[in-house]
Amino acid sequence: MANGKIGVTTENIFPIIKKFLYSDHEIFLREVISNAVDATQKLKALASVNEFTGELGDLTIRIALDETAKTITISDSGIGMTEEEIEKYINQIAFSGAEEFMAKYKTDNGIIGHFGLGFYSAFMVSKKVEIVTHSFKEGATALRWSCDGSPDYTIEPAEREARGTDIILHIDDDSIEFAEKTRIEGLLKKYCRYLTIPIAFGKEQDWKDGKYEDTDKDQIINNPNPIWSLKPADLKEEDYMEFYHELYPMAEDALFSIHLNVDYPFNLTGILYFPKLKNNLEVQKNRIQLYCRQVYVTDNVEGIVPEFLTLLHGVIDSPDIPLNVSRSYLQSDSNVKKISSHITKKVADRLQEIFKNDRPQFEQKWDDLKIFMEYGMLSDEKFYERAEKFFLFKNTDGKYFTIEEYATLIKPTQEDKNKKLVYLYTTNREQQFTYIEKAQNKGYDVLMMDGQLDAHFVNQMESKLPDARFVRVDSDVVERLIPKEDLAETKLTKEQQEELRPVFVCHAPEKTNFTVMFENLSETDAPVLITQSEFMRRMKDMAQMGGGGMNFYGELPDSYNLVVNANHPLVLKVIGETETAMKADLDKVNGEIAPVEASLNEVKDAQKSLKPDDISQADKDKVAEIEKQLSTLKDKKTAMLSAFGKKNQLAKQIVDLALLANNMLNGEALAKFVKRSVEMIKK
Numbered sequence: 173m174a175n176g177k178i179g180v181t182t183e184n185i186f187p188i189i190k191k192f193l194y195s196d197h198e199i200f201l202r203e204v205i206s207n208a209v210d211a212t213q214k215l216k217a218l219a220s221v222n223e224f225t226g227e228l229g230d231l232t233i234r235i236a237l238d239e240t241a242k243t244i245t246i247s248d249s250g251i252g253m254t255e256e257e258i259e260k261y262i263n264q265i266a267f268s269g270a271e272e273f274m275a276k277y278k279t280d281n282g283i284i285g286h287f288g289l290g291f292y293s294a295f296m297v298s299k300k301v302e303i304v305t306h307s308f309k310e311g312a313t314a315l316r317w318s319c320d321g322s323p324d325y326t327i328e329p330a331e332r333e334a335r336g337t338d339i340i341l342h343i344d345d346d347s348i349e350f351a352e353k354t355r356i357e358g359l360l361k362k363y364c365r366y367l368t369i370p371i372a373f374g375k376e377q378d379w380k381d382g383k384y385e386d387t388d389k390d391q392i393i394n395n396p397n398p399i400w401s402l403k404p405a406d407l408k409e410e411d412y413m414e415f416y417h418e419l420y421p422m423a424e425d426a427l428f429s430i431h432l433n434v435d436y437p438f439n440l441t442g443i444l445y446f447p448k449l450k451n452n453l454e455v456q457k458n459r460i461q462l463y464c465r466q467v468y469v470t471d472n473v474e475g476i477v478p479e480f481l482t483l484l485h486g487v488i489d490s491p492d493i494p495l496n497v498s499r500s501y502l503q504s505d506s507n508v509k510k511i512s513s514h515i516t517k518k519v520a521d522r523l524q525e526i527f528k529n530d531r532p533q534f535e536q537k538w539d540d541l542k543i544f545m546e547y548g549m550l551s552d553e554k555f556y557e558r559a560e561k562f563f564l565f566k567n568t569d570g571k572y573f574t575i576e577e578y579a580t581l582i583k584p585t586q587e588d589k590n591k592k593l594v595y596l597y598t599t600n601r602e603q604q605f606t607y608i609e610k611a612q613n614k615g616y617d618v619l620m621m622d623g624q625l626d627a628h629f630v631n632q633m634e635s636k637l638p639d640a641r642f643v644r645v646d647s648d649v650v651e652r653l654i655p656k657e658d659l660a661e662t663k664l665t666k667e668q669q670e671e672l673r674p675v676f677v678c679h680a681p682e683k684t685n686f687t688v689m690f691e692n693l694s695e696t697d698a699p700v701l702i703t704q705s706e707f708m709r710r711m712k713d714m715a716q717m718g719g720g721g722m723n724f725y726g727e728l729p730d731s732y733n734l735v736v737n738a739n740h741p742l743v744l745k746v747i748g749e750t751e752t753a754m755k756a757d758l759d760k761v762n763g764e765i766a767p768v769e770a771s772l773n774e775v776k777d778a779q780k781s782l783k784p785d786d787i788s789q790a791d792k793d794k795v796a797e798i799e800k801q802l803s804t805l806k807d808k809k810t811a812m813l814s815a816f817g818k819k820n821q822l823a824k825q826i827v828d829l830a831l832l833a834n835n836m837l838n839g840e841a842l843a844k845f846v847k848r849s850v851e852m853i854k855k
């Protein structure tokens with residue numbers, strides 16, 4: 173029997189290991205099993221170069237749990253260790269045997285370990301660890317190494333006929349949860365599901381005499397040949413979908429899969445899936461899993477995969493991603509950068525391939541795909557450049573167009589007088605229905621832009637496409653959506669417009685900001701329309717999406733334009749009714765206003781030649797006094813007209829009609845509107 177001190181200078185390194193080595197204590201099992209896999213792979217490597225000529229035999233790695241003794245035993249039939257090797261690889265912490273082995277044999281035949289600390293993670297959960305090992309080397313004998321967590325260890329002869337190693341973990345009282353079958357099963361499933369050597373835990377069971385009974389067949393918990401390790405040429409679409417459901421049993425079918433397979437300038441394999449996302453960007457639970465030579469590492473791939481692709485599902489396996497370093501370091505690692513841009517390229521290539529080879533399928537899945545595309549195009553310049561060839565616009569008839577096709581389609585009809593191409597779009601087909609219909613009647617096409625990212629995307633498109641303007645279909649009256657040339661005079665005079673303003677505005681709903689505007693529209697258009705300025709609305713939309721610094725816009729009340737058609741016969745009828753009914757009152761108040769206005773002009777004219785400093789205070793007061801008088805009179809006129817307007821059924825009816833078309837009329841107002849309409853029809 174030999175005694176010794178483990179080769180580290182710190183008096184006792186184990187408390188440090190226990191607390192800080194890995195934040196996740198549960199990874200101990202992955203580390204110890206990975207070593208067993210490595211030992212087995214090394215033996216296979218030696219056999220392949222005839223340095224080991226014996227029988228490989230059954231290489232299954234067995235995990236045994238003794239719930240009473242609170243031990244977990246991991247047994248392999250790998251290369252084992254001689255006394256010198258134990259001294260070198262186990263006693264000298266951080267001296268990694270794997271690195272040395274790979275350097276010597278210039279193979280990375282599925283060998284995982286390269287940090288040189290994995291084995292010691294066993295002490296995070298164990299009060300004592302034993303190694304019983306028998307090297308494959310000729311003349312080697314079995315040995316037992318034992319250490320109770322202090323820097324002292326013992327090494328002595330042991331009984332183990334067969335080649336290989338048992339690692340026996342005596343689980344510590346404060347980690348007793350790890351001595352339970354279900355916990356171990358959970359860990360095996362999480363970390364060891366795709367290890368390259370068969371792993372057995374317990375026995376397969378049979379239903380016998382009303383209960384489950386163990387058979388003598390080992391229960392293998394892993395699949396050593398997951399499909400990402402196979403050649404794409406040997407796989408069918410069904411295989412990919414089957415694997416998808418193996419990874420995420422609760423998920424709906426994925427839209428597409430992408431098989432990654434690179435070996436230069438870095439190693440990377442994997443399969444990514446475009447999932448079917450529900451309508452909003454739900455937080456993803458089925459995340460991409462990162463593996464290193466088929467050992468599960470994490471499902472936090474942030475920094476390795478471009479941000480917009482973290483929405484995808486699937487697996488990535490690469491020995492070239494540094495796993496033991498911080499995330500911030502990862503982002504600056506040149507290998508990781510290359511991996512990230514390679515994945516972006518692959519994803520874009522695959523999408524383009526489907527677009528080219530099977531456009532109907534691509535279109536059919538487009539609605540689900542769009543959010544990824546937009547996210548990618550907004551956040552990744554490189555992806556934008558690739559994706560602009562197969563990004564699809566969808567119009568209100570459900571037809572799909574590439575960006576180029578669409579420009580060709582609308583060019584003859586939707587170019588404005590400044591040679592800008594106007595892209596009309598709707599964010600809500602139902603709410604904006606009347607506007608869509610009007611635009612279509614005028615021969616325009618309207619795009620569907622009702623996704624979460626569309627507000628941002630529209631902005632991006634405007635900056636990317638030369639001479640393009642995106643205009644929401646309800647942001648102006650149809651005549652002015654795409655201004656072609658200047659229109660003729662309106663039938664309403666300026667004075668009449670001023671008189672009608674209060675007659676109409678008194679019917680607009682309270683609490684919302686309405687500005688009455690008169691527009692030179694066609695007689696056949698609606699008498700009144702409601703629009704919302706494109707700029708204002710976009711600002712508010714973006715503020716809602718959380719575009720930084722725009723909260724100011726978000727807090728403004730909604731404001732609309734009440735656009736009165738200055739040529740419509742019904743509007744002309746309202747002015748007629750107003751002028752008839754109000755003739756006496758209007759004459760009277762206009763008669764009062766005229767002399768006040770005249771004297772104001774007179775005083776102002778007289779002051780025009782003077783410098784502001786030379787005007788006497790008395791004169792200034794005089795102007796103020798007249799202005800006050802004038803505004804009182806004008807307010808009186810407005811109040812009169814407004815009182816008349818309130819009683820004017822026709823004006824109310826016309827405004828309500830516009831509100832109705834805009835889904836702004838409901839409840840009591842709607843009931844009254846219907847009643848009034850019926851009465852009018854009867855008349």
Ligand SMILES: Nc1ncnc2c1ncn2[C@@H]1O[C@H](COP(=O)(O)OP(=O)(O)OP(=O)(O)O)[C@@H](O)[C@H]1O
Nearest residue numbers: 207211261268269270285286287288289290291337
């Ligand atoms: N089951 C085993 N059979 C044979 N040798 C083993 C076994 N377990 C550990 N070793 C030896 O001990 C060494 C140290 O293991 P350890 O897990 O600490 O580091 P590693 O596997 O080289 O790297 P990593 O930290 O990435 O796991 C291994 O490289 C290997 O030489």
